[in-house]
Amino acid sequence: MKKEISFFLFHCEVEKKLSQKTLKAYETDLRQFDEFLKKDDISTITKEDLKSYLGMLTKHASRTMKRKVATLKTFFSFLEFEESIENNPFHKVRIKIKLDKLLPKILSISEINSILKHAYFEKESIQLLDSYQYKEAIRNIAVLELLLATGIRVSELCSLKKENIGDNFETIRILGKGNKERNIPITNKATKEALKNNYKSFKTIIDASSFFFINRFGNPLSTQSVRLLVKKYALKASIRRNITPHVFRHSFATLLLEEDVDIRYIQHFLGHSSINVTQMYAHVNEKKKTALLTIKNPRNFVNF
Structure with a gap:
């Protein structure tokens, strides 16, 4: 999977010209996903693998969880478009994350x-x-x-x-x-x-x-x-x-x-x-x- 992650990050930096801050967030999220699954062949990732990873993410704040899921969706959509994978496991998983309504802190x-x-x-x-x-x-x-x-x-x-x-x-x-x-x-x-x-x-x-x-x-x-x-x-x-x-x-x-x-x-x-x-x-x-x-x-x- 490391090769596919590098390929994706290269695309985001060179072709999409995303900011370094966004690239760093993408890399952090994808490396975490890779460490959790420990799979060499990305084409073998199933919806059950995704559900297992999503279960682990529930320890994070809802906004952090939503960002990490969005990163994965973007990653797999890219791989599907590039025909690096035949089936996108996200097509078989429904995810709805309810965000906490956090009022911004202000100074008087x-x-x-x-x-x-x-x-x-x-x-x-x-x-x-x-x-x-x-x-x-x-x-x-x-x-x-x-x-x-x-x-x-x-x-x-x-x-x-x-x-x-x-x-x-x-x-x-x-x-x-x-x-x-x-x-x-x-x-x-x-x-x-x-x-x-x-x-x-x-x-x-x-x-x-x-x-x-x-x-x-x-x-x-x-x-x-x-x-x-x-x-x-x-x-x-x-x-x-x-x-x-x-x-x-x-x-x-x-x-x-x-x-x-x-x-x-x-x-x-x-x-x-x-x-x-x-x-x-x-x-x-x-x-x-x-x-x-x-x-x-x-x-x-x-x-x-």
Whole structure:
């Protein structure tokens, strides 16, 4: 089976041009499947083998299980199309995985204020203005400001280039999933200033590499570094929940929705291909629901 897996991954990388993140997930899922079955001849895999593997997958969260099954379906459909197998065992297996409805975690305005306050305080407390520590603090502020002001994905932030930033730092052009581009205005003065300061601090390296966020080695900032950065300031702000860059994204969307921004605009800002994905924020908008009913409830207009 290892040969067929390599063949499939080559097809996904070269012909379908899938991202490295997707390729890594495919490889992980397929290697796990191979280790479980331990079969040399892929054509001998039966629906009973699939059912046995699916039984093992139930220990995972429903979303993880759904992804792993989707990987296998794509893999076997590819092998069937390439005529590497005569019969696709998935044609004889019915699978229905019910996803848990997980409401996205968000930050309150006070929590966001606290995180930013600690990031700015850290910068002001550094006396050596020509030290890397000071430049790093400036970069960290720019990262946090951009996460909050745009709802950008962490992978999109790390791949952001200087050429994607408009004149006077008033817009950014984001290359999202499926190589879809979207432009987002930068309207907040503090966010613009943070981006300008980051560019001034790392100008030579940014101009040479073109990447806008740089680490101490002159390389593009990694997604893991951003996650650790966010966690660091969340802890400084005494927030004990697990705060990730994606929580900033959820907060951005939810706070816009609470301010009556049309969900179609939010869909564009987030780069969602389907409005159905964006709709999940309607379920977390409890604050808005309460406010609306407090003011608009028909019972308020009944005298008795």
